[in-house]
Each structure stands twice: as structure tokens, then as C-alpha cells.
Amino acid sequence: MSVKLSDLIAYIDQRLEPNQFKDYCPNGLQVEGRSDVCKVISGVTASQALIDRAVDEKADVLLVHHGFFWKGENSCITGIKKRRIKALLDNDISLLAYHLPLDAHPEIGNNAQLAKLLDIEGFGALELGNPRSIGNTGELPEAMSAEVLADHIEKVLEREPLLIKGGDHPIKKIGWCTGGAQGYIEKAIEQGLDAFISGEVSEPTFHSAIENGIHYFAAGHHATERYGAMALGEELALKFGLQHQFIDIDNPV
The missing domain is CATH 3.40.1390.30 (NIF3 (NGG1p interacting factor 3)-like)
Structure with a gap:
């Protein structure tokens, strides 16, 4: 077709x-x-x-x-x-x-797909008051340590995340934004979240996480953004009867 x-x-x-x-x-x-x-x-x-x-x-x-x-x-x-x-x-x-x-679409977007893969429940706005927030908030099914969540991320994304521990507290409330959204850690801090996941990390991110007591996971720009285009392509194939193939060109960043 x-x-x-x-x-x-x-x-x-x-x-x-x-x-x-x-x-x-x-x-x-x-x-x-x-x-x-x-x-x-x-x-x-x-x-x-x-x-x-x-x-x-x-x-x-x-x-x-x-x-x-x-x-x-x-x-x-x-x-x-x-x-x-x-x-x-x-x-x-x-x-x-x-x-x-x-990034922002609540069903097939990068953030929505990452949440589904990591079993994050709920889909709140990281940017309060913005109905099309680029980042999101939710909760894990059960509280877990930063190390356990890091292992879970590595298993799902097949890439070891960089973990910056902001203390010894368990993680329940979590924020995330795929790609180069390390600056959004400030929005996660404002909402009092336990942890924040993004793709990339910058030098100031380390100090923000440590001094504000929030765990930070840099899980890879490419690794966190593989799923939106894939989901959209699959939807187009079903909707229009097209052939679709997702091709992953590996990128460690």
C-alpha cells in the first residue's frame, strides 16, 4: 500500500x-x-x-x-x-x-516512551503550568535505591548511565526529560523530586545534584531518544499499511 x-x-x-x-x-x-x-x-x-x-x-x-x-x-x-x-x-x-x-507527545513521544520502558507511573508536567511540558514527573512502582535504578536503566537502555548520588535517600518521585535537558534538573529540584533522569550531563549538574540532595542519571542523549521516532513510524505503518523499519545508528553520547 x-x-x-x-x-x-x-x-x-x-x-x-x-x-x-x-x-x-x-x-x-x-x-x-x-x-x-x-x-x-x-x-x-x-x-x-x-x-x-x-x-x-x-x-x-x-x-x-x-x-x-x-x-x-x-x-x-x-x-x-x-x-x-x-x-x-x-x-x-x-x-x-x-x-x-x-519529545512532548503524551503517547508516542520520547518522554512517554522512556517512562513506559522504565515502568514510571503517572505523567505530570516538569514545567508547571505548561500543557505541553517537554519534561515530565511520575513515580516508580516502589521505592528503590539509586544503585538499583541505575541497574534498571542500564538493562533497559543497554547503556550504563552516569549516576550522581545526591544522598542516600530512596527514589520514589522522579522527573525525566530525554536528550540534552540537564538544565531541567532545576525544575526537578523545585518540585522536591527524589531523582532526575536526562540524556546528557554538564559540569554544573554535579554540584546541583550534590548540593540540592537529588539523584541524577545521565542515561545518554541518543539512548534516551531512540523510541519516539520508532513509535511514530510503527503508528504510521499501522494507520496507512506502510512498510516501516527503525534503524539504530549507535552513538555513545
Whole structure:
């Protein structure tokens, strides 16, 4: 089966509501390919390696979380950007990228999918008063030590997290935000949470965790954001009868 590219985009836009977000990049169609879509390849980042795999798999659409044209970067189509875009255009493959809208969606978003994998219950807002909060809060089914939660994260994500212990207290109330959201630890502190999970970590994060008595887990930017694009791709396959394959290009960051 196939679907028109325009119909596919209209469905995703209705699902994710990208126009409701102030983002660092354009969300939606970034590179236009053929008008009929039969096969979707999803992945985290539109790297050359992922594009090459999409070409090999004869994809019509490459669906990612991290696309092109980021705020503040050089807008000239040179170097790796030229090579990536040329590969897409030469093979008539469309690039669809959704950043913050795919983080925040309460069902198929990166944060929602990570919570499901880690058995976190509830889905509160880390950004109080924001109905489309990028980060979230919830509770573990039962209180556990920081070391036990670190082991659980490692088993689920197949990547050892960096644990910064903010004391000896058990963890029940928890906040999380996938990717490069280490600065959101301050919002977790404001809500009096026991722990916070994100993808990346910065030098000040260590001191914030220690001095404020909150456990911090840096579980990997890539590792925590593998699941939104995958879930969206699977949904599109079911909705439109398309072929879908998630391809994980390993990234230790």
C-alpha cells in the first residue's frame, strides 16, 4: 500500500501539533522526495550513516528526531550538509524531522516512551503550568535505591548511565526529560523530586545534584531518544499499511 506524502504529513501534524511549539529547527518536511510513500525508515538523527541505510533499504521517507537547519548554525549548504541533502535528493527520499513535538507527545513521544520502558507511573508536567511540558514527573512502582535504578536503566537502555548520588535517600518521585535537558534538573529540584533522569550531563549538574540532595542519571542523549521516532513510524505503518523499519545508528553520547 502507499499514501500520498502530503497526507502522511497532514496526519503527523495533526498528531504532534508542531505549530504549538517554539523550536530550534523547522518541524515537518525538511527535504521533499517522491509524492507516494510505501516505505518509511525511522531513526534518531539524519546522519550520513542513517541516510545511506535509507538509500540501501529503498525508503521513500526518512523519519527522524534530529534533522537539519538548526537555529544558529551556518545556513550554507556545504560540507556534510551538502552531502547529506544530495544523497536524499539523488534518491528522491523525503526527510521528515520532529524535535520538541516528538519529545512532548503524551503517547508516542520520547518522554512517554522512556517512562513506559522504565515502568514510571503517572505523567505530570516538569514545567508547571505548561500543557505541553517537554519534561515530565511520575513515580516508580516502589521505592528503590539509586544503585538499583541505575541497574534498571542500564538493562533497559543497554547503556550504563552516569549516576550522581545526591544522598542516600530512596527514589520514589522522579522527573525525566530525554536528550540534552540537564538544565531541567532545576525544575526537578523545585518540585522536591527524589531523582532526575536526562540524556546528557554538564559540569554544573554535579554540584546541583550534590548540593540540592537529588539523584541524577545521565542515561545518554541518543539512548534516551531512540523510541519516539520508532513509535511514530510503527503508528504510521499501522494507520496507512506502510512498510516501516527503525534503524539504530549507535552513538555513545
